[in-house]
Amino acid sequence: MSEIINNREYRQKVLKELITELHNGKSAEEVKERFAKLIEGVAPSEISEMEQALIMEGMPIEEVQRLCDVHAAVFKGSIADIHAAEVKKAEEIEGHPIHTFKQENRGIESLISKNIEPHLEALKKDDSKDIIYKLIEDFNLLYDIDKHYSRKENLVFPYLEKYGITAPPKVMWGVDDEIRDAIKEVKRLLINYNGDKESIACKASETLNRVKEMIFKEENILFPMCMDTLTEDEWFKIMEESDEVGYTLIEPKTRWKPERVSLSKEKTETVNESEKEGYIKLPTGFLNVKELAQMLNTLPFDITFIDKDDIVKYFSQSEERIFARTKAVIGRSVANCHPPASVHIVEKMLEDFKSGRKNHEDFWINMGPIFVYIRYFAVRDENGEYLGTVEVTQNIKPIQDISGEKRLMSE
Structure with a gap:
């Protein structure tokens, strides 16, 4: 029996069974006894694989989410200290x-x-x-x-x-x-x-x-x-x-500087400057990379682009950014950039864009002192083929407050 218990695949199977039993109505106390007999230690990676397997087998994310506190309580005190x-x-x-x-x-x-x-x-x-x-x-x-x-x-x-x-x-x-x-x-x-x-x-x-x-x-x-x-x-x-x-309640006192990464960065910074200044030819003109990047960053709204495969390819870095973006999102599936509760809305909108049923969709949110207008546009080539989607986010509260006319330049 001990040979079976020590088998990683079998232990994974038991973990999945325990979560399924909780899902089907058993209390934490009812599964704890079996857990104690069969499981000596659970590695974090195994918990990851367990949740992954349950979702892949069809259990809704919301159900696993609902069980999250319960199974954490069951595992508490039993998670292996191997890491x-x-x-x-x-x-x-x-x-x-x-x-x-x-x-x-x-x-x-x-x-x-x-x-x-x-x-x-x-x-x-x-x-x-x-x-x-x-x-x-x-x-x-x-x-x-x-x-x-x-x-x-x-x-x-x-x-x-x-x-x-x-x-x-x-x-x-x-x-x-x-x-x-x-x-x-x-x-x-x-x-x-x-x-x-x-x-x-x-x-x-x-x-x-x-x-x-x-x-x-x-x-x-x-x-x-x-x-x-x-x-x-x-x-x-x-x-x-x-x-x-940003940080919560504290600020890091120092910056971590691993030696190997620092050396790698120094080498990267020696790239030929002329390569960075190459021009991009467009149908109505030409810009170098610096001009294009700064122009997009100067616009008074945020721009994000995902390609036809729903992969995030670009975002602007304007001073008026409303929602946080980090470079880590580049190359990431857009579905994974949204909370589980709202991802179905994004998927439906993209499905409409790809099918040609829609070319744009608008949303607006009142966020205290600002009024956020979020617009999505399907990007297509000259033949109408779908290339991706661009998101434009702007605080339109100042625009809503405009009245009358302004024909003279400010002092």
């Missing part, structure tokens, strides 16, 4: 993305234990305006977690997808979105406080538990899996692009 040394090494290197992610997690845990939880206890005894204001401030700070999740989704996940690891990122992204929504809901309840302190305390505690659970999943499943998969060069690129997204 601990490698993760620990990265964790100790200041400026390494893993070190930064973990420092952020320590900051989040500190905010929860030193501020939010004591304030929630105080709320149960005294729902004064002062304690309500303190909690609003706490949850405003906690929502800074959005930057932590955004770096994970827009910088780390693309590299996992490159290696064929697609299901766990989609599941985790979905849970990230649920946590974001839960934090916003707690803030809304606090801002519109109506005296129901028990309801708010319950909702807030549930949200904090989900945040803590995500920290566990990151540090015991995601980060070891990433360290086992990504190269040093890829970690360096993640570090370089992290500033654009």
Whole structure:
């Protein structure tokens, strides 16, 4: 029996069966006993393969996402420590993305234990305006977690997808979105406080538990899996692009400079300048690469282009950028750049463009002080053949506010 248990394929099969049993209604306690008897240790990579297999076999991402907290609780205390040394090494290197992610997690845990939880206890005894204001401030700070999740989704996940690891990122992204929504809901309840302190305390505690659970999943499943998969060069690129997204509660004190990557970069920078200044001939003129890039970046809106195979090929970097973009999205499937809850809308729109049923689609979103207008256009050649889709995103609030006429130049 021990030979079977130690067989990796059989262990993977058992893991899938356990999740399926949970899916079919069994409680965590019911499967824990079987889990303890049959499984001695579970590597993060095996959890990844398990989720991937379940989704490939037809289980909806939303179902795996719903089970995420349950199976994490089952695995807690049983995940093998085989990658601990490698993760620990990265964790100790200041400026390494893993070190930064973990420092952020320590900051989040500190905010929860030193501020939010004591304030929630105080709320149960005294729902004064002062304690309500303190909690609003706490949850405003906690929502800074959005930057932590955004770096994970827009910088780390693309590299996992490159290696064929697609299901766990989609599941985790979905849970990230649920946590974001839960934090916003707690803030809304606090801002519109109506005296129901028990309801708010319950909702807030549930949200904090989900945040803590995500920290566990990151540090015991995601980060070891990433360290086992990504190269040093890829970690360096993640570090370089992290500033654009931002950080949660902390700022890295130093930048990580692996010697091999630094030397590689120095060699890259010696490329012949004349090659960079080559001209691109267009039907109505010609531009060199620098002129073209800066012209597109100067336009007062964001441009993103995906090719006919739905692969992200280009995005502009205007100063008025509304949604975060990092170079890691280049070469990535556009379906993997959207949360699971909205990816079906993107897929339907692209299907309409490719079939010729539509040539454009518009969306608009009210985001507080800005009004975001998002337009999608099918790009076709002179024969009508589909080449890809261009997305144009703009804050049109200043345009909406225009009235009268302006015929003279500003002073």
